[in-house]
Amino acid sequence: MILDRTHDAARRSWVDSANGGDSDFPIQNLPFGIYSRDGGGPRPGVAIGDMIVDLRAVGAAGLIGPEWATLLAGDDLDALLRAGVGTIGLLRSAAGDLLDTAADPAIRAAIERSALVPMAAAQMHVPTSVPGFTDFFAGIYHAEEGGRLTKADPPLTRNYGAMPLGYNGRASSVRISGEPVRRPLGQPPVDGAPEFGPSRWLDFELELGVYVAQGNDLGAPIAIAEARDRIAGYCLVNDWSARDIQFWENQPLGAFNSKGFSTTVSPWIVTQQAMAPFRAPLMDRLHGHPAPPRYLSDADDQAQGGLDIQLEAWLSSAAMRDANMGAVRITATNARHLYWTFAQMIVQHSCGGTNLRSGDLIASGTISGPTREQSGSMAELSAVGTIAIPLPTGETRGFLEDGDEVSLRARCVRDGFVPIGFGECSGRIIAAPAVPN
């Protein structure tokens, strides 16, 4: 993986809030997103500190070339992603030069005059049109614990070590961080019998996602050596899950209403280039699994297709907020616990002929570590509601109650580099709709 001057830890921005090591968005990150303000239309921007730089305004001021105009004209980033990882990297480099303390003072003045927007004044949007959403199951500790908790024998299915398992999710209900999440209706079993009503076992799932850059034609699989270059960048994903509905409905065809009601994403696409310093070897094989089959094997991908990202989930209840208590951290894990790389997921997705499209969202599956404290869902943290999770108000949780807010956070830290983060991926549970007559 190529490291260059854009990763230089000595680099600083003239946007002061980007410096000092605490911001998710130092000049070494520069993720892209879609924002709007004051009722205006959605526009592309780049995050720096607690500010957004409007990319169309930067273009209009002549600070980037006219060739960018068509890629930044839409109300999503699909066109930019379709142009490919190299082009996305060029835009990130260009933005870095404009925001560097070494930039010409006239450039700074022009951006401050016409293109700098406080994040606090902006409404963020899902950054692509999300033509497709796919969710994998690449967190092996989650897969195994889920099997144990549901008394599957063996807990890990025999196919798990052979290929990344996934399912086609629901794209239309992907929502941006901050939007409320309505408790779904379905058939949660009551005293063992299915009864239509609100889910009582509402859960979160801590996941990473990638957005697809260039897709593939129908019937034309992507080779493993090319797969990483199909990844535009990364985000956090909360794949909200109604466990009671899920456990009842998922035989034999898999999750449906238990997952399709809402999926929350963080606002920014953290680019492939920005993540270069935080690559890691893929975790070791477990359970005597043989090496992956040839079409999923690539030495470079095995050596640095993993990701070293510290991941956390934080919870606040309505009572905690009423008492002015901050959110509590309920889990801390790391993306190194993924058993398959995103490149392998992309290969597996396309190998049967499926066409991926620019802007598609592909999520990892719940990322849990080997211990209960590192679990990426309430079902694991509470052992399906049998272990009470204490909150500072004296309340306890097995699953999520109305008014609960879950926030996912991600942070990449490595000696010699400036830490970067992903921004927040949060959602608050609101009451289920009335049961229709």
Ligand code: CA
């Ligand atoms: Ca999931």
